[in-house]
Amino acid sequence: MTPLNWYGIFRLGLVQTALGAIVVLTTSTLNRVMVVELGLAAMLPGALVALHYAIQMSRPRLGYGSDLGGRRTPWIIGGMGVLATGGILAAAATAWMATSPLAGTLLAVFAFVLIGVGVGAAGTSLLVLLAKRVTPERRAPAATTVWLMMIAGFAITAGLAGHFLDPFSLGRLVTVTSVVCGTAVLLTLVAIRGVEGDGSLADPADAGVSASDGPRPPFRHALAEVWSESRARRFSVFVFVSMLAYSGQELIVEPFAGTVFGLTPGESTRLAGVQNTGMLVGMILVAVGARRFGTLKGWTIGGCIASAIALVALAAGGFHAGDWPLRSSIFGLGLANGAFAVAAIGSMMALVAAGRERREGVRMGLWGAAQAIAFGAGGFLGTMGVDVMRSLVSAPAVAYGAVFTSQAVMFLVATLLAARVGHTGPHMAAEHAPATTVGLAAGSVRQ
Numbered sequence: 428m429t430p431l432n433w434y435g436i437f438r439l440g441l442v443q444t445a446l447g448a449i450v451v452l453t454t455s456t457l458n459r460v461m462v463v464e465l466g467l468a469a470m471l472p473g474a475l476v477a478l479h480y481a482i483q484m485s486r487p488r489l490g491y492g493s494d495l496g497g498r499r500t501p502w503i504i505g506g507m508g509v510l511a512t513g514g515i516l517a518a519a520a521t522a523w524m525a526t527s528p529l530a531g532t533l534l535a536v537f538a539f540v541l542i543g544v545g546v547g548a549a550g551t552s553l554l555v556l557l558a559k560r561v562t563p564e565r566r567a568p569a570a571t572t573v574w575l576m577m578i579a580g581f582a583i584t585a586g587l588a589g590h591f592l593d594p595f596s597l598g599r600l601v602t603v604t605s606v607v608c609g610t611a612v613l614l615t616l617v618a619i620r621g622v623e624g625d626g627s628l629a630d631p632a633d634a635g636v637s638a639s640d641g642p643r644p645p646f647r648h649a650l651a652e653v654w655s656e657s658r659a660r661r662f663s664v665f666v667f668v669s670m671l672a673y674s675g676q677e678l679i680v681e682p683f684a685g686t687v688f689g690l691t692p693g694e695s696t697r698l699a700g701v702q703n704t705g706m707l708v709g710m711i712l713v714a715v716g717a718r719r720f721g722t723l724k725g726w727t728i729g730g731c732i733a734s735a736i737a738l739v740a741l742a743a744g745g746f747h748a749g750d751w752p753l754r755s756s757i758f759g760l761g762l763a764n765g766a767f768a769v770a771a772i773g774s775m776m777a778l779v780a781a782g783r784e785r786r787e788g789v790r791m792g793l794w795g796a797a798q799a800i801a802f803g804a805g806g807f808l809g810t811m812g813v814d815v816m817r818s819l820v821s822a823p824a825v826a827y828g829a830v831f832t833s834q835a836v837m838f839l840v841a842t843l844l845a846a847r848v849g850h851t852g853p854h855m856a857a858e859h860a861p862a863t864t865v866g867l868a869a870g871s872v873r874q
Contacts, residue, residue, distance in 0.1 A: 431622070436572055486551045510542055513545055589700060667800065677805075705761025
């Protein structure tokens with residue numbers, strides 16, 4: 428296959444932008460409406476988001492399936508269609524909860540299952556296509572570009588949706604969500620058209636066959652091989668803990684802004700845009716700064732420490748709601764999160780090829796599964812923590828502050844784990860060459 432140029436990479440980034448546009452509404456805005464406007468327990472949206480992340484644990488298997496089929500485009504388009512359908516149904520379910528909580532909740536469960544399947548199918552296939560079609564020297568900047576475009580989708584959608592949601596009504600919520608989902612699907616169809624080519628399989632591995640090894644061994648064998656690699660295993664643990672800390676605050680920032688600071692739905696949605704804008708700036712800062720100052724490992728550690736500090740500051744801000752610069756504090760949190768995230772992505776791209784050959788998809792799937800588990804658990808534990816603390820203390824600032832502080836501690840734990848992850852330099856591939864030979868001779872592979 429002809430490697431993708433930067434124009435092709437940008438088009439794949441537009442697909443990720445479309446995906447992010449839908450996700451930000453379902454995980455942020457709908458969550459806030461359920462908790463603040465409808466007065467439902469914060470655990471409900473937490474459980475729904477946890478469900479959609481639990482479904483994404485199938486990411487490694489989905490990637491394996493697209494490898495066997497040889498074509499990624501149908502999985503991307505189909506996944507986006509399922510995601511958009513789930514997004515619209517989730518908004519409708521939220522509106523239904525106002526008059527029939529049980530029926531609305533049941534519809535929401537079905538909607539978030541669709542969201543999980545859609546994100547898993549489209550997102551995994553998109554990353555596989557990106558990894559297959561870019562040259563090794565472009566993989567890290569290409570992944571960063573696509574990630575930045577997804578964050579841009581978060582920020583743009585949050586800002587525009589926040590504007591059109593005011594004055595708020597449940598009917599307006601469904602309308603805005605439907606327009607965003609429909610636009611995202613159309614953008615995907617235009618952006619992905621022709622990027623993959625005509626589907627001819629220039630690489631035998633794309634058909635599930637290696638030119639030298641014959642048919643691929645079972646999925647579970649390759650997963651066991653990758654897990655036996657110490658760097659891949661340690662990085663998986665780091666991804667889990669850091670994403671647990673990150674996702675724990677994701678679902679409670681908007682309810683925190685509404686409950687403690689008295690922001691309207693439109694204002695808190697725009698606040699999510701501020702946070703994602705901060706993430707965008709943090710990612711760009713690392714992408715530029717890491718080439719001149721420090722290492723990716725150092726930026727990862729620094730980003731985790733800065734995230735912990737920002738969370739502690741946000742917890743303190745709740746006790747001074749009248750005077751606290753909330754927008755600046757949220758921007759700082761996004762900046763720190765973005766710095767740690769893009770540095771971790773750079774390390775991931777360096778590590779993905781460091782080990783047994785033809786296991787890149789397995790490693791990426793393993794880390795994707797670790798992230799999905801962490802996001803599901805983090806979102807649920809964060810919202811549950813708020814509910815538990817609010818049942819124990821009367822002051823919302825104390826309840827939210829305790830949860831933010833616990834997440835700061837997890838970021839500090841992630842800092843220690845990041846320091847233990849091995850070097851991600853070019854020599855790593857050579858270091859694993861003997862293991863690769865042994866592994867191939869034994870015939871045990873996966874994804």
